[in-house]
Amino acid sequence: xxxxxxxxxxxxxxxxxxxxxxLRRPLVSTPFGKAAIKRLPKISDTERAAIEAGQVWVEGxxxxxxxxxQRILNEPYPQVPLEVQAFLDGPVERVCQMxxxxxxxxxxxxPPEVWKFLKHEKFFGMMIPQEFGGLGFSNxxxxxxxxKLASRSFTHVATVGVTNSLGPAKLLLRYGTPEQKARYxxxxxxxxxxxxxxxTEPLAGSDAASLTSRGEVFKGDDGQLYLRxxxxxxxxxxxxxxxxxxxxFRLYDPDNLLGLGHDVGITCALVPRETxxxxxxxxxxxxxxxxFNSPIEGHDVVLPIDQIIGGVAQAGQxxxxxxxxxxxxxxxxxxxxxxxxxxxxxxxASAHSVVRQQFGLPIGRFEGVEEPLARIAGLTYVVDAxxxxxxxxxxxxxxxxxxxxxxxxxxxxxxxxxxxxxMDILGGSGxxxxxxxxxxxxxxxxxxAITVEGANILTRTLMIFGQGVIRCHPYLYSEIQALYDSxxxxxxxxxxxxxxxxxxxxxxxxxxxxxxxxxxxxPVSGPTAPYYRKLSWASATFAVLTDMALIRYGGSxxxxxxxxxxxxxxxxxxxxxxxxxxxFEAEGRPDADLATVQWAAQYGLTQIQTAxxxxxxxxxxxxxxxxxxxxxxxxxxxxxxATLPSDRLAHQVANDLQTLETMRDRLTAGIxxxxxPTEALGRLEQARRLxxxxxxxxxxxxxxxxxxxxxxxxxxSLETLAHxxxxxxQNEWDLLTAADExxxxxxxxxxxxxDQYAAGSQVDSPTLQPLLSDRG
Numbered sequence: 118x119x120x121x122x123x124x125x126x127x128x129x130x131x132x133x134x135x136x137x138x139x140l141r142r143p144l145v146s147t148p149f150g151k152a153a154i155k156r157l158p159k160i161s162d163t164e165r166a167a168i169e170a171g172q173v174w175v176e177g178x179x180x181x182x183x184x185x186x187q188r189i190l191n192e193p194y195p196q197v198p199l200e201v202q203a204f205l206d207g208p209v210e211r212v213c214q215m216x217x218x219x220x221x222x223x224x225x226x227x228p229p230e231v232w233k234f235l236k237h238e239k240f241f242g243m244m245i246p247q248e249f250g251g252l253g254f255s256n257x258x259x260x261x262x263x264x265k266l267a268s269r270s271f272t273h274v275a276t277v278g279v280t281n282s283l284g285p286a287k288l289l290l291r292y293g294t295p296e297q298k299a300r301y302x303x304x305x306x307x308x309x310x311x312x313x314x315x316x317t318e319p320l321a322g323s324d325a326a327s328l329t330s331r332g333e334v335f336k337g338d339d340g341q342l343y344l345r346x347x348x349x350x351x352x353x354x355x356x357x358x359x360x361x362x363x364x365x366f367r368l369y370d371p372d373n374l375l376g377l378g379h380d381v382g383i384t385c386a387l388v389p390r391e392t393x394x395x396x397x398x399x400x401x402x403x404x405x406x407x408x409f410n411s412p413i414e415g416h417d418v419v420l421p422i423d424q425i426i427g428g429v430a431q432a433g434q435x436x437x438x439x440x441x442x443x444x445x446x447x448x449x450x451x452x453x454x455x456x457x458x459x460x461x462x463x464x465x466a467s468a469h470s471v472v473r474q475q476f477g478l479p480i481g482r483f484e485g486v487e488e489p490l491a492r493i494a495g496l497t498y499v500v501d502a503x504x505x506x507x508x509x510x511x512x513x514x515x516x517x518x519x520x521x522x523x524x525x526x527x528x529x530x531x532x533x534x535x536x537x538x539x540m541d542i543l544g545g546s547g548x549x550x551x552x553x554x555x556x557x558x559x560x561x562x563x564x565x566a567i568t569v570e571g572a573n574i575l576t577r578t579l580m581i582f583g584q585g586v587i588r589c590h591p592y593l594y595s596e597i598q599a600l601y602d603s604x605x606x607x608x609x610x611x612x613x614x615x616x617x618x619x620x621x622x623x624x625x626x627x628x629x630x631x632x633x634x635x636x637x638x639x640p641v642s643g644p645t646a647p648y649y650r651k652l653s654w655a656s657a658t659f660a661v662l663t664d665m666a667l668i669r670y671g672g673s674x675x676x677x678x679x680x681x682x683x684x685x686x687x688x689x690x691x692x693x694x695x696x697x698x699x700x701f702e703a704e705g706r707p708d709a710d711l712a713t714v715q716w717a718a719q720y721g722l723t724q725i726q727t728a729x730x731x732x733x734x735x736x737x738x739x740x741x742x743x744x745x746x747x748x749x750x751x752x753x754x755x756x757x758x759a760t761l762p763s764d765r766l767a768h769q770v771a772n773d774l775q776t777l778e779t780m781r782d783r784l785t786a787g788i789x790x791x792x793x794p795t796e797a798l799g800r801l802e803q804a805r806r807l808x809x810x811x812x813x814x815x816x817x818x819x820x821x822x823x824x825x826x827x828x829x830x831x832x833x834s835l836e837t838l839a840h841x842x843x844x845x846x847q848n849e850w851d852l853l854t855a856a857d858e859x860x861x862x863x864x865x866x867x868x869x870x871x872d873q874y875a876a877g878s879q880v881d882s883p884t885l886q887p888l889l890s891d892r893g
Contacts, residue, residue: 146609154600156671168584168594170440171518174510177589179691182622182660186640186649189695193509194703201258205787208238209265213789217796218270219552223877225407227272235308241280242306244287249302257508260453261787264504267457268788271562274454275408279354280305282450283570285312285363285387285426287442292427292434301361301387313359315350315413316439323575326436328383330366334374334422342374342422344386346394348415352569356411357400362388363426364415365435375432382433385426394418404561441516447570448521449511452504454566455532458559459497460785462539465555465798466493467774467781468805469543472863479808480542481775484764489538491767494774495716496531497784499693502700502717503528519585523689526576529566536560551867553797581685583675586663591618593667615664622660629654644711645698648718652694655725659687662732669738680735687728694721709780712769719762776809794859804856804863811856814849 175192178184197205215231216224227235235241243259245251254262259281266273280286286305289298304310321327330348337343348366356362368381375381388395396414403410425432470481470490480486507524510517539556540547550557567573571580587594592615599608628636634650641649663684666674675681697717701710762770773780791799818835821827827838836857840850869877 141613142605142609146612147605149612150600150605150608153671156673157597157600168588170437170443171516171521173589174515174517174520175695176517176519176523176585176688176692177591179656179659179688180586180589180663181591182618182625182657184653184656184695186653190640190699190702192506192699193513194505194699195255195257195509195512197257197261201254201261204252204258205261205265208234208240209262210789212238212240212273213265213269214791216270217552218272218558219554221270221272222405222407222558226409227276232308235277237307239306240277241308241311242286242302243277244281245290245302245306249298249306251302251306255508256449256511257505260449260456260504260508263450263453264457264460264787265789267454268461271406271454271458271559271565272408274450274457275354275406275410275565278450278454279314280312283439283442283447284314285361288314288363288385288426288438291442292431292438294423294428296423297387297426297428305361310361311355311359312361312363313353313355313413314363314365315348315353315356316365317352318348318350323572326383328365328367330364332366332368332384332386334368334370334372334381336372336374344368344418344420344422344424346386346388346415346418346420349412350414351412352401352410353413354408354410354569356397356413357409359397360390362390362395362413364388365439368432375429377433383435383439384432385435385438386420386424387426388415388418388420388424392418392420403565406558406562406565443518443521443570448507448517448524451525451566451570452500452507452528455528456497456501456504457788458532458563459493459500459535460788461559462535462556463493463497463774464781464785464788464790465801466490466539466542468801469546470771471775471808472801472804472860473546474860479775481771484768486542487768487771489542490771490774491716491762492720493535493538494713494770494784495720495762496535498700498710498713499697499717499721500528500531500535501784502696503693506696506699519581519589519688520692522571522576522580522585523685523692525571526573526581526685527689527693529563529573533563533567536563546864546866549866549868551869553800553865553867555797555801577685578678578682579675582688583678583681583685585688586667586674586684590663590667591615619661619664622657622664626654626657626661629657641702643706645701645706645714645718648694648698648722651722652691652698655687655691655722655729658729659684659691659725662687662729662736665736665738666732669736680732683728683731683735687725687732690721690724690728694718694725697721707779707783709773709777710783712766712773713780713784716762716766716770719766723761800859801863804859807852807856807859811853814845814853818844 175184175189178189212231212234215234216228221227239250239252240262242249242251243254243262244256245253247253252258263274263278266277286302289301289305293301301310305312316328318329320329330346330350332344332346335343335345346364346366348364350356350364353359364386366384366386368384370377370379370381373379390397394416395418396416397411399412401410401412422429426438427434431438467481467490470486471479473480481490503524507517507520510520536556536559540560543556547554547556547560587597592611596608596611596615599605599611629650634647634654637650637653639646639649666680666684670677670680694717697714701714704710774784775781790802792802793799794803818827818839821839821844822829822835826844827835827842829835829838836845836850836853839845845853
């Protein structure tokens with residue numbers, strides 16, 4: 118009797134310790150918290166600003182373990198308004214027609230008439246409100262413009278993008294004084310001022326908070342306060358031609374003239390180019406892409422104190438300003454650029470697959486080509502879905518910092534995959550540069566998008582999950598704050614709420630895994646419903662794995678970058694796959710898109726599964742891991758989230774892309790499509806159209822050959838023999854002839870005489886002064 122009584126007593130004591138707060142708090146929660154505080158992550162002021170910048174949006178649903186699909190599906194899904202469509206069909210279309218990508222590369226700059234047109238039509242002021250002379254566009258409208266420009270030339274988006282995204286205008290709109298806004302915004306809107314923003318330094322790249330650029334406050338002989346600035350910056354887009362520099366530096370106040378102490382902190386100021394001491398006399402060459410990018414230096418540059426963006430009130434607040442601006446901004450420009458690139462590649466690769474023939478068949482009929490074609494189509498759908506969904510959030514007032522980091526990282530990486538696949542399909546046509554080549558310059562430009570505004574390695578391993586888990590976890594950040602504040606009442610409540618959520622998610626993950634997700638409810642019916650159930654299972658598992666990592670590593674988790682990268686992959690594809698499903702619903706479930714959506718969803722689930730398996734193999738967790746990991750691994754084996762999309766599905770997607778006009782047009786909507794057959798894409802599109810029209814006739818001729826109606830010795834083409842035998846009408850003969858001529862023309866590649874090639878390779882870069890006067 119003693120043992121049962123003892124066990125019963127221990128059970129009662131444990132229940133009381135867990136369920137009675139006034140007992141639990143001093144005996145369990147407070148001692149645990151005091152031990153845990155030693156493992157808290159060291160959060161610097163700059164990292165705290167990064168973590169607190171922006172807001173948690175739908176990404177928080179995946180950390181909960183039970184995503185609210187109604188909320189995810191009900192988030193705004195924007196459409197381009199008529200007045201913006203008029204701008205796209207008018208000025209944007211015209212500027213795309215004014216110069217080809219090859220012409221821009223040959224000039225190593227946009228032509229002067231293009232610069233003039235961009236200024237006149239306020240391309241540099243798209244995001245500036247109309248009250249200050251800008252166009253007052255939404256993020257979606259700006260994104261749509263960037264998509265179309267990117268499909269023409271990367272130089273367009275590099276030039277227009279920086280003036281509208283991270284730059285003086287953006288900071289002035291949010292933080293500037295009324296006087297600064299009135300002075301600068303109207304001039305920025307019409308290109309009278311060309312802006313740049315100078316942040317990166319030789320010793321401060323990914324660790325941008327470790328700036329060495331220095332500013333000191335001093336009192337002039339006139340009794341007014343001034344700044345003395347010294348800096349060395351690099352990689353500054355538009356720096357070589359900028360007339361107004363946004364500068365980030367660390368501000369010091371030796372005499373405490375501002376009353377903010379000696380080390381005021383990172384500050385942003387506006388520096389006119391003509392200010393004595395500003396040195397801009399060199400230019401970078403980023404992968405040969407001819408947009409302006411340069412180092413900038415300043416030596417003893419003196420400015421009035423009111424050149425600080427936002428005035429003295431914003432002194433020392435520069436890092437916070439930058440983080441809050443980037444929290445939403447990086448999720449707009451890069452997805453738009455990558456969408457334009459992806460849609461261009463989709464258009465080019467699908468047309469080339471129809472036009473180019475080998476072994477008597479269009480190359481798109483071969484399975485080896487179908488695989489990358491399907492990947493191009495599916496990933497293009499993903500990139501555009503992420504772009505639209507993220508734009509809707511930002512235009513709705515959210516500043517989704519983690520989603521923006523996901524959007525930047527994933528769209529640039531997916532665009533790299535898409536471009537590589539396109540180059541593989543084009544083969545020799547893709548590697549011979551010249552006016553006929555549509556992908557070579559895009560291929561060389563992709564590393565730029567990978568690198569800037571948060572290099573992708575850093576974005577994946579630190580920003581998405583390393584910082585994102587603190588920001589997005591339903592309990593973690595509040596627990597950390599309670600520990601720092603020694604608020605044991607709040608910590609007790611949060612801790613046991615966290616424990617309860619962990620137990621629920623463990624049960625949910627196991628139940629959904631062992632029942633193949635059937636216990637989860639899907640918000641829709643039909644062929645996409647299983648994907649919602651799979652994502653619910655994935656969210657529960659992600660939440661459990663996240664808590665296991667927090668238990669194991671505590672504050673040191675962000676240093677285990679192999680693991681945080683895998684967690685970032687899982688979170689990214691939870692978001693991207695949800696964006697795919699959201700897009701399909703918002704656009705009315707078009708039948709033509711279903712195969713592509715299924716391919717994209719299956720691909721996304723495969724990426725999540727791969728990330729989970731990598732985490733499970735490498736997450737070392739004594740005791741608790743011994744109990745949970747075997748069950749979770751069993752669930753992965755019994756119920757894999759997905760395998761790679763089947764060959765049959767890939768075949769359908771690739772075939773739809775080549776032959777189904779509604780699907781192809783929807784997938785590539787919004788890009789610049791020249792109709793002139795003397796232009797590279799216009800020529801290719803015409804050859805594709807004629808080739809598809811002639812395809813039934815070619816099949817008929819092959820049937821005639823098999824049945825003996827036609828006999829050939831190889832001296833004449835089947836078309837000629839059939840025409841001579843009266844098996845083709847004149848219209849059919851004309852169509853076959855036109856198709857063959859168009860196809861032959863479209864597959865040609867550029868070649869240069871020795872003198873032309875030598876002259877092209879020895880063209881000196883234009884001097885800076887004529888370029889500046891061209892823009893004047």
